[in-house]
Amino acid sequence: EIVLTQSPGTLSLSPGERATLSCRASQSVSSSYFAWYQQKPGQAPRLLIYGASSRATGIPDRFSGSGSGTDFTLTISRLEPEDFAVYYCQQYGSSPYTFGQGTKLEIK
Amino acid sequence: EVQLVESGGGLVKPGGSLRLSCVASGFTFSDAWMSWVRQAPGKGLEWVGRIKSKTDGGTTDYAAPVQGRFTISRDDSQNTVYLQMNSLKTEDTAVYYCSHPGRAAGPLWGQGTLVTVSS
Numbered sequence: 673e674i675v676l677t678q679s680p681g682t683l684s685l686s687p688g689e690r691a692t693l694s695c696r697a698s699q700s701v702s703s704s705y706f707a708w709y710q711q712k713p714g715q716a717p718r719l720l721i722y723g724a725s726s727r728a729t730g731i732p733d734r735f736s737g738s739g740s741g742t743d744f745t746l747t748i749s750r751l752e753p754e755d756f757a758v759y760y761c762q763q764y765g766s767s768p769y770t771f772g773q774g775t776k777l778e779i780k
Numbered sequence: 781e782v783q784l785v786e787s788g789g790g791l792v793k794p795g796g797s798l799r800l801s802c803v804a805s806g807f808t809f810s811d812a813w814m815s816w817v818r819q820a821p822g823k824g825l826e827w828v829g830r831i832k833s834k835t836d837g838g839t840t841d842y843a844a845p846v847q848g849r850f851t852i853s854r855d856d857s858q859n860t861v862y863l864q865m866n867s868l869k870t871e872d873t874a875v876y877y878c879s880h881p882g883r884a885a886g887p888l889w890g891q892g893t894l895v896t897v898s899s
Binding site: 774 | 827844877
């Protein structure tokens with residue numbers, strides 16, 4: 673099983689700042705099957721990035737994904753108030769598909 | 781419209797059974813590998829299992845906590861994937877989502893259905 677470890681667990685930033693979220697895999701992951709999600713309370717996860725670096729439909733360009741192999745990064749260039757939420761990474765190239773434990777992005 | 785719609789959630793007693801359904805639209809369902817994911821209250825996302833397309837064998841894989849209790853099946857004529865849950869435990873309480881992870885435009889998720897296991 674591929675274990676995904678997200679860091680930090682909580683990130684405290686102010687609107688307008690840059691956010692960098694990390695996801696590290698216990699073994700190499702296919703970039704084609706790596707995604708990032710945003711989740712707000714009471715809502716389903718929202719797909720942000722797939723294929724490690726492709727933005728999903730309707731996602732603002734302040735969100736970007738990068739990485740390959742075992743290290744992946746989600747960057748939010750300038751935080752907007754609506755960006756404060758929990759973020760998850762997922763690999764779906766190798767069963768069992770796995771998720772990171774989440775990074776909570778909170779307002780400082 | 782491309783979407784997944786889950787149904788069938790509700791309150792069930794420990795040891796009981798429940799079947800969830802997920803109806804797909806807007807894509808070629810018969811070609812899709814489908815997954816179920818759950819999220820317990822206040823917790824993270826947990827993959828439950830998947831079913832491959834019939835052309836790829838139609839086989840299933842499950843997460844260890846549900847292996848032997850949960851069964852995923854599909855009816856391509858109804859564009860529907862099912863999650864049969866037996867011998868339910870209180871720790872199975874969660875929102876259950878179905879997902880089409882292998883879509884070219886990125887994984888597609890439904891809005892989820894809540895399953896509560898309580899006496």
